[in-house]
Amino acid sequence: MTVPPQADPPVGPGSRDAQDVAAAAARARVAAKLAAAGSPGSAVPHPEARSVPEATVARLAVYLRALGDVSATGAETVSSEDLSAAAGVNPAKLRKDLSYIGSNGTRGVGYEVSRLIRQIELVLGLTQRHAVALIGVGNLGHALAGYGGFAGRGFPLRALFDVDPDLVGININGILVEHVERIGEVCAGLDVTIGVIATPGAAAQLVCDRLVAAGVRSILNFAPVVLQVPARVEVRKVDLAVELQILSFHVARRGDDQVDPAPPAARNGPAVPAVVRR
Amino acid sequence: MTVPPQADPPVGPGSRDAQDVAAAAARARVAAKLAAAGSPGSAVPHPEARSVPEATVARLAVYLRALGDVSATGAETVSSEDLSAAAGVNPAKLRKDLSYIGSNGTRGVGYEVSRLIRQIELVLGLTQRHAVALIGVGNLGHALAGYGGFAGRGFPLRALFDVDPDLVGININGILVEHVERIGEVCAGLDVTIGVIATPGAAAQLVCDRLVAAGVRSILNFAPVVLQVPARVEVRKVDLAVELQILSFHVARRGDDQVDPAPPAARNGPAVPAVVRR
DNA sequence: GCTACTTTGTGCCTGCGTTCACGAGCGGCT
DNA sequence: AGCCGCTCGTGAACGCAGGCACAAAGTAGC
Ligand SMILES: NC(=O)c1ccc[n+]([C@@H]2O[C@H](COP(=O)([O-])OP(=O)(O)OC[C@H]3O[C@@H](n4cnc5c(N)ncnc54)[C@H](O)[C@@H]3O)[C@@H](O)[C@H]2O)c1
Ligand SMILES: NC(=O)c1ccc[n+]([C@@H]2O[C@H](COP(=O)([O-])OP(=O)(O)OC[C@H]3O[C@@H](n4cnc5c(N)ncnc54)[C@H](O)[C@@H]3O)[C@@H](O)[C@H]2O)c1
Numbered sequence: 338m339t340v341p342p343q344a345d346p347p348v349g350p351g352s353r354d355a356q357d358v359a360a361a362a363a364r365a366r367v368a369a370k371l372a373a374a375g376s377p378g379s380a381v382p383h384p385e386a387r388s389v390p391e392a393t394v395a396r397l398a399v400y401l402r403a404l405g406d407v408s409a410t411g412a413e414t415v416s417s418e419d420l421s422a423a424a425g426v427n428p429a430k431l432r433k434d435l436s437y438i439g440s441n442g443t444r445g446v447g448y449e450v451s452r453l454i455r456q457i458e459l460v461l462g463l464t465q466r467h468a469v470a471l472i473g474v475g476n477l478g479h480a481l482a483g484y485g486g487f488a489g490r491g492f493p494l495r496a497l498f499d500v501d502p503d504l505v506g507i508n509i510n511g512i513l514v515e516h517v518e519r520i521g522e523v524c525a526g527l528d529v530t531i532g533v534i535a536t537p538g539a540a541a542q543l544v545c546d547r548l549v550a551a552g553v554r555s556i557l558n559f560a561p562v563v564l565q566v567p568a569r570v571e572v573r574k575v576d577l578a579v580e581l582q583i584l585s586f587h588v589a590r591r592g593d594d595q596v597d598p599a600p601p602a603a604r605n606g607p608a609v610p611a612v613v614r615r
Numbered sequence: 616m617t618v619p620p621q622a623d624p625p626v627g628p629g630s631r632d633a634q635d636v637a638a639a640a641a642r643a644r645v646a647a648k649l650a651a652a653g654s655p656g657s658a659v660p661h662p663e664a665r666s667v668p669e670a671t672v673a674r675l676a677v678y679l680r681a682l683g684d685v686s687a688t689g690a691e692t693v694s695s696e697d698l699s700a701a702a703g704v705n706p707a708k709l710r711k712d713l714s715y716i717g718s719n720g721t722r723g724v725g726y727e728v729s730r731l732i733r734q735i736e737l738v739l740g741l742t743q744r745h746a747v748a749l750i751g752v753g754n755l756g757h758a759l760a761g762y763g764g765f766a767g768r769g770f771p772l773r774a775l776f777d778v779d780p781d782l783v784g785i786n787i788n789g790i791l792v793e794h795v796e797r798i799g800e801v802c803a804g805l806d807v808t809i810g811v812i813a814t815p816g817a818a819a820q821l822v823c824d825r826l827v828a829a830g831v832r833s834i835l836n837f838a839p840v841v842l843q844v845p846a847r848v849e850v851r852k853v854d855l856a857v858e859l860q861i862l863s864f865h866v867a868r869r870g871d872d873q874v875d876p877a878p879p880a881a882r883n884g885p886a887v888p889a890v891v892r893r
Numbered sequence: 894g895c896t897a898c899t900t901t902g903t904g905c906c907t908g909c910g911t912t913c914a915c916g917a918g919c920g921g922c923t
Numbered sequence: 924a925g926c927c928g929c930t931c932g933t934g935a936a937c938g939c940a941g942g943c944a945c946a947a948a949g950t951a952g953c
Binding site for chain 1: 667669672673675676677679680681701702703738739740741743745747754755757758759761762764765768769770808809832833834835839841843847849851853854855856857858859860861862863864865866867868869
């Protein structure tokens with residue numbers, strides 16, 4: 338394993354918090370109010386959903402997976418209660434979420450599985466494939482490149498980049514690793530819309546800038562750096578350290594509370610109904 | 616009646632959406648006992664502030680990293696403005712966040728870097744090391760196991776598990792891969808508090824159950840499954856597919872209005888981005 | 894020692910997100 | 924055909940989070 342210059346760059350000011358769902362929601366929430374204030378009945382041929390809250394978008398993806406499971410069982414319809422249980426959310430929340438995308442369930446029956454899947458895919462923009470580029474074919478990058486979940490879910494990995502001369506030129510899963518200098522031309526040529534950054538933190542901003550220059554509009558960042566991007570570019574960050582630290586907080590919290598309340602078993606027993614009961 | 620999804624155990628509801636920050640916040644918001652008679656001067660060993668919002672906890676981890684950067688520059692103090700810029704948040708938000716942990720900045724000066732780092736580490740429970748166990752040493756698991764960011768940030772990886780006979784028994788970074796059956800005894804013996812699941816989705820719930828039985832209170836889940844756990848266990852999910860789909864949504868969203876240098880209010884007229892018609 | 898300036902800490906307001914509760918439609922049963 | 928029961932869709936209430944703006948508190952300068 339190459340031991341890269343681990344460290345963190347000086348970083349810069351004036352950025353955005355891509356991790357913060359609520360803030361992103363606020364940003365994304367563009368006024369979508371239709372002028373049609375007239376009749377409540379709405380005879381409009383626009384069953385167009387109103388703007389979808391960011392929090393809902395995140396859950397739609399989860400619903401989609403749950404729907405896949407349901408579909409695998411052969412069921413043709415599913416109730417909000419069942420589906421919400423599978424997705425781990427409140428039934429009312431699920432129904433409201435689905436209502437945002439102009440959903441049509443059938444009262445007394447539930448949601449038609451296949452129809453709902455199509456609808457969510459449509460809203461999430463999954464009907465068109467999004468070419469993905471991955472930059473940084475190291476430890477993590479290799480794992481990601483070899484992961485079938487990309488293409489399997491409509492996100493074909495089309496380009497790989499690195500600076501390491503030992504890596505540039507090799508093939509991974511049939512994809513040639515290009516030099517990072519070529520991000521611009523290659524991404525533009527392949528019409529890459531999503532970039533995944535798996536380089537060390539020090540290189541992330543530079544790589545990000547190149548991606549943006551190449552017209553990439555969405556970036557998934559694994560490097561522990563807050564990326565600075567123009568407003569039109571969407572960044573999502575996956576930060577292992579942050580996740581662990583959040584978990585640590587809860588361990589400490591509960592640890593103080595009680596170390597060993599009720600260890601094993603006892604799981605199924607008390608049918609706690611709703612999600613939270615405190 | 617619809618058939619329950621195969622992947623899901625009987626267990627019933629009571630699942631939780633670890634990804635959802637806001638909801639988690641509500642859940643985690645437990646009234647802290649300390650009435651906070653806090654005198655400004657000294658930090659008692661119990662600086663446990665009043666209950667810290669979940670959203671704030673997530674950002675504290677980010678601040679911590681930013682503080683590391685600042686510290687590396689040699690600065691002894693940092694203003695909320697500078698630090699917030701480095702962390703990519705609003706200065707007021709940062710100050711409020713820090714106020715939750717009973718922070719003591721100095722007015723007219725800023726925050727003492729080293730003190731603030733210690734304070735955040737204390738609140739996040741990073742003063743005690745958390746032994747981590749990783750289950751599923753496959754594609755992703757290997758990358759994680761080889762990653763220095765674990766131990767480097769106070770989360771020593773102490774145990775590895777898998778079912779594959781070819782993997783059980785090998786050493787990775789000096790850690791022996793144990794058979795998954797031994798989760799219970801090994802984790803209990805090493806006092807593992809955080810479990811990381813990197814198995815295929817089908818095995819995740821089973822592994823999760825074992826971890827819980829072993830007394831693990833926090834789980835980081837990479838498998839695309841909604842885990843069912845008792846309320847006292849905290850789960851956080853990292854789901855690549857979900858992240859990509861969220862990005863996809865935004866691509867579709869923004870893709871419609873093309874390059875748009877200025878962010879004018881002209882967006883009002885052409886309605887609704889939500890549903891993409893193609 | 895007093896004034897002016899800097900920066901924190903926070904009260905208040907706004908708005909999003911979640912949840913409850915209930916009306917509205919739909920299928921099935923008698 | 925009509926009634927009954929099931930489940931969706933959503934209006935309204937509530938609570939949390941974000942952000943502005945200002946008073947408090949400390950520093951630096953004179
Ligand atoms: N490995 C993990 O499990 C893991 C987990 C969470 C986060 N991360 C983060 O992901 C990133 C990558 O981690 P890793 O373990 O794969 O590191 P790594 O060192 O194994 O791989 C980094 C790769 O990026 C390449 N690279 C360096 N500079 C580059 C540049 N300017 N342009 C293009 N490529 C460049 C290197 O040649 C190397 O191949 C790091 O930021 C790390 O913090 C890793
Ligand atoms: N590889 C990636 O980049 C990536 C990205 C996102 C999510 N994921 C998810 O992470 C998980 C692992 O992905 P992967 O690519 O490493 O898969 P993988 O098949 O390479 O590795 C899975 C490992 O888990 C082991 N395993 C299977 N059943 C087990 C059990 N019951 N107990 C213990 N170990 C068991 C297997 O032996 C194998 O070593 C999957 O759920 C995948 O969806 C992977």
